[in-house]
Amino acid sequence: MMIWAVFAVMTGAAIFALLWPLSRGQVPGFADTADARSLYRSQLGEIDRDMARGLIAAGEADAARAEAARRLLRVAGDEVAPAGETEPSLRRRRASSALMLSVVPLLALLIYGIYGSPDNPDQPLAARLEQAGPQQDFAVVFARMEAHLAANPTDTKGWSLIAPIYLRQGRYDDAANAFAAAMRNGKPDPNLFAGLGEARTLAAEGVVTASAREAFAEAVKRDPKNVRALYYLALAKEQDGDAPGAIASLNELLAGAPPDANWTAPVRDRLARLEAQAKGDAIAALPDAERAQAIKGMVDGLAQRLSAGGGTLADWSRLIRARAALGEKAEASQAARTARERLGQDAAALAALDALADELDLKEVKP
Missing domain, CATH: 1.25.40 (Serine Threonine Protein Phosphatase 5, Tetratricopeptide repeat)
Structure with a gap:
């Protein structure tokens, strides 16, 4: 019932706004007609005095006197005119008022009936969030994280948490900026350098750029067993045409891998392709x-x-x-x-x- 009460108040306000100008009569030019007559009579006296002192010519005095006399007559006519309005004017205003009183509510109800959903029950925000599931929850939390970092740009932990999320979402430039912010405002970490290099590589569509190599090299300098950095450095050798060097690096990476490492399968596939290509090139020669x-x-x-x-x-x-x-x-x-x-x-x-x-x-x- 509350929604209908709100609709009724809004409709009444709209009708009042439309009818208010029609309900007002003509506003006179002066609040006091007697003052207007006194003003114009004073002007006639001023014209005579100016003419007597020779300040204006006779022709100009006649023209000014005629204009003041016309205004005086107009004010006098408004005073004796009937205060009420004519019957045709009154009928037009009443018809306009009746039309607005009937058409505006009917039009509002018609539009709401077509585009609205009057039969659907309301659904609180908590219920909508519950039905949206984990994806909605993640979106809300992620938006809060971004807002927090915008207000606190020196939060190293926040940047280090959001950077991998950007990477998984394919927002590689944002990920690179987040990794860089995490290192700039906190203690440099080899994983952050490796993440920065990967973000720059993926942003370049898989090409290990010079800036990415610098980040990977710094990661290996701080952690010689950093798997991600070593893998991309091997790819850099492959892109440079050093297939034997890339094969050696991948073999070395696999040799030091734990038995249960889940990243060895793609590395072995890459190594197999490189070895097959190298054998093919050797055989072709x-x-x-x-x-x-x-x-x-x-x-x-x-x-x-x-x-x-x-x-x-x-x-x-x-x-x-x-x-x-x-x-x-x-x-x-x-x-x-x-x-x-x-x-x-x-x-x-x-x-x-x-x-x-x-x-x-x-x-x-x-x-």
């Missing part, structure tokens, strides 16, 4: 005969590793393609059959192997 022998040795090594057990769809597909490329269709067909046996529980893998066999024309080849 060999003479034709030696190159063919080297490729054959690599394929045989892959086949031996897969025959010992395990292997993913990508590994088996690589072996099958390599055998077919070397003209060893019987071996390629056998590899396809073995792969189907090993990956028999994976329907998607079986479909991919069938498509590969069709592509390489291996279904009709007998072992």
Whole structure:
């Protein structure tokens, strides 16, 4: 009921604001008509005196006297005019008032009925926040953190907490600024230097820039086993074209990794790609005969590793393609059959192997 009372008060205020100008009569030019008549009579006397002293010419005096006389007559006419308004004017004002009194409330109710939700119950703020869930809670807390840091820019702990959040959100420039603020207002920490370097690298779309290298180098100087800094420095070597140096750095990083470290998998993948690329480059530089022998040795090594057990769809597909490329269709067909046996529980893998066999024309080849 309270909302309807508020609507009623607002509607009444709007109608009052519209009707107030219509309810007022014409305001006279002077509050006292007698004073106006006295003013104009005084002006006529002043004109006669000025003319007698020779201050104005006769023509100017006649014109001024005529103007003062007209104003005097106008005031005298307003005094004898009837105080009330004419009947047509009164009818127009009444019709306008009745129209506003009826149209404004009806129009307001119509608009609210179309765009509003009068049948929905109210929902307190606490209930809305509860339904929004943890994401809303995090957004509120994060906004408070940003407001706090804006008011307290020297809060080192706050900057060190918000910088990784910026990094995960993809706000790399903000993350770099936050890491820099944390180091500027507090004790430099190797993890902060590593975070600053990573933010600068990601802001440069994966390129380890000179400023990022400086941050990583400072992190390693303070902590020689800082994993993040060592990894990005290895990537910097790769970007510089020093593939052997990058491979050596990644091998050294993995050698010192704890057995349960969860970051070793992406590092091993990166190392495998680098080693494969390095082998490919080395093989490509060999003479034709030696190159063919080297490729054959690599394929045989892959086949031996897969025959010992395990292997993913990508590994088996690589072996099958390599055998077919070397003209060893019987071996390629056998590899396809073995792969189907090993990956028999994976329907998607079986479909991919069938498509590969069709592509390489291996279904009709007998072992």
